[in-house]
């Protein structure tokens with residue numbers, strides 16, 4: 704086949720030998736099967752920012768560090784330099800996330816580097832050796848759905864323990880190999896500790912998976928994994944192998960606004976009393 708733009712340089716540099724065939728071309732990236740010697744890999748070529756809904760990036764990039772303050776300012780201002788920097792950050796984020804998650808024991812494709820805007824990674828295959836289907840492409844039994852839900856919640860926990868939230872997790876971004884679900888498509892992974900939208904993103908990821916698995920095992924729709932996971936995370940009790948229940952008791956006292964206002968009023972009166980005491984003591988002192 705004619706070598707697609709973006710991959711020619713990798714051939715010239717000897718990083719890959721040939722492009723075998725396109726695998727999928729989505730909104731944001733085109734994925735190819737490529738050969739490096741005897742091994743076959745996936746090459747993900749990112750489309751340019753204009754076609755990707757650049758304006759939606761802000762939500763994800765909050766808290767992501769740019770290299771220098773000039774870069775950070777430029778990213779904020781969306782100048783031309785900013786756009787370029789932001790695109791670079793976007794592209795690198797997926798590679799960084801794959802390395803980090805692979806090291807943390809999350810089932811993701813093994814990354815083999817990022818060259819000239821192209822991510823090279825392991826091909827996830829089904830039991831016949833063909834590129835694996837997405838969760839969305841298969842019919843599940845209730846038992847499978849329960850198993851996948853449990854497994855994917857544990858993967859979300861592992862990701863969070865490694866500091867990351869996927870941010871676009873759904874049945875479209877999970878592949879099924881012979882050993883179960885593998886998570887893909889992470890250019891928008893967010894830093895859990897510094898992003899103000901972190902909980903909302905975690906909740907959306909959890910809800911997407913739950914809605915999919917809940918189609919086959921409806922009792923899953925009653926679970927509250929997002930709250931359970933977030934509470935453990937915030938109280939520093941979350942561990943990669945934390946056992947989850949899917950249950951969460953919402954704290955009623957949190958909604959006790961009157962109680963809080965009363966406490967504030969009592970504190971204010973107490974402060975006033977103390978101040979009066981100080982004033983009186985000073986007046987007495989002054990009169991001596």
Ligand SMILES: Nc1ncnc2c1ncn2[C@@H]1O[C@H](COP(=O)(O)OP(=O)(O)O)[C@@H](O)[C@H]1O
Nearest residue numbers: 727729730731732734745812825826827834888
């Ligand atoms: N490592 C991989 N192994 C097998 N198939 C892959 C791999 N990475 C991506 N794909 C295929 O390419 C499609 C698009 O990849 P993805 O990373 O989800 O990009 P996007 O959704 O942004 O276009 C996936 O749905 C999947 O079918």
Ligand SMILES: [Mg+2]
Nearest residue numbers: 729875876888
């Ligand atoms: Mg995708």
